[in-house]
Amino acid sequence: MASHLKRKIEHLSLKLAKHSLLRCYSNTSDLVVVTKQKKLHLIGINRPEKRNCINDETAVQLRDAFDAFEKDDDAYAAVLYGKGGNFCSGYDLEQVAKGNFYGITSEQGPMGPLRKLLNKPVVASINGYAVAGGFELALWCDLRVIEETAVMGFFNRRFGLPLINGSTTRLPQLIGLSRALDLILTGRAVNSKEAFEIGLATKVTACGTGLGNAISLANSLCKFPQQCLRTDRLSAYHSTYDSTSLEEALKFEFKNASKVITKESIKGAQSFMKGVGRHGKFHLEALEDKDQSPSS
Numbered sequence: 001m002a003s004h005l006k007r008k009i010e011h012l013s014l015k016l017a018k019h020s021l022l023r024c025y026s027n028t029s030d031l032v033v034v035t036k037q038k039k040l041h042l043i044g045i046n047r048p049e050k051r052n053c054i055n056d057e058t059a060v061q062l063r064d065a066f067d068a069f070e071k072d073d074d075a076y077a078a079v080l081y082g083k084g085g086n087f088c089s090g091y092d093l094e095q096v097a098k099g100n101f102y103g104i105t106s107e108q109g110p111m112g113p114l115r116k117l118l119n120k121p122v123v124a125s126i127n128g129y130a131v132a133g134g135f136e137l138a139l140w141c142d143l144r145v146i147e148e149t150a151v152m153g154f155f156n157r158r159f160g161l162p163l164i165n166g167s168t169t170r171l172p173q174l175i176g177l178s179r180a181l182d183l184i185l186t187g188r189a190v191n192s193k194e195a196f197e198i199g200l201a202t203k204v205t206a207c208g209t210g211l212g213n214a215i216s217l218a219n220s221l222c223k224f225p226q227q228c229l230r231t232d233r234l235s236a237y238h239s240t241y242d243s244t245s246l247e248e249a250l251k252f253e254f255k256n257a258s259k260v261i262t263k264e265s266i267k268g269a270q271s272f273m274k275g276v277g278r279h280g281k282f283h284l285e286a287l288e289d290k291d292q293s294p295s296s
Contacts, residue, residue, distance in 0.1 A: 032061035033083065039076040039222040040215065041069040048084025051129055054111055055092040062112030070118050076222040079214045080141055081125035090132025090156060114140045114165040117237060119230055121221055125214035132156035136165040139174065145217060146201040147210040148192045157187025173240050175199050225264040231256045
């Protein structure tokens, strides 16, 4: 009974999210759809007839979409999703079959923004297939909301296409070397249950409700003081990928955090003393301020 009620609530959440999209600004192109909703950029891959595989033009549009998101001071988070039932089936092999290696060999890479570290969080809404380069796109995102029927995996293993979009670096950090090697070497499929168990999925949701749940999660991030959120996010990435030692990572964290303590933290502490956020409550509307938007 509780499970049935939960599914009804999730479906209602998705309907409400879709309804709200009709009332916000949308900019549509052939291959990538960008919708601005409050503090969010919703970025959709729009090649449903190709299961949203990425060709060179799509990669450029996807990269441009995230560049615009990064530069938009009014945008605090982004949601990446695929149109038409699939997240992304990877790089368009038709280009490789024709001997077109421009996207693969270019410095920016064939899958769009994957060689960039943004200053703001991205949530992936994953349904259908998220395989090969599509799996790599999902790994690039900060958080992953996965529908229960979704499938992930390095299906490119079958065709002799190596991983060149950061997955051999990101995946071991996310789930450990042993599990990462299992997925990298075998190319096997990973369902939503296993994805959640090994730490690939932030949340597993009912079929058809992934986008609504991803939007809700992204909106929840937008409610927090943004300087602090981005500083902690950057420190986590630094300690994982760039730090030379524990001591260096601790120094980096302290140096970054010190800048926030003298600004946002004072305001937050003052709000707490007035009763905001007591007893673990996350309704922090009193903290929201037009001036909280940080410089990227």
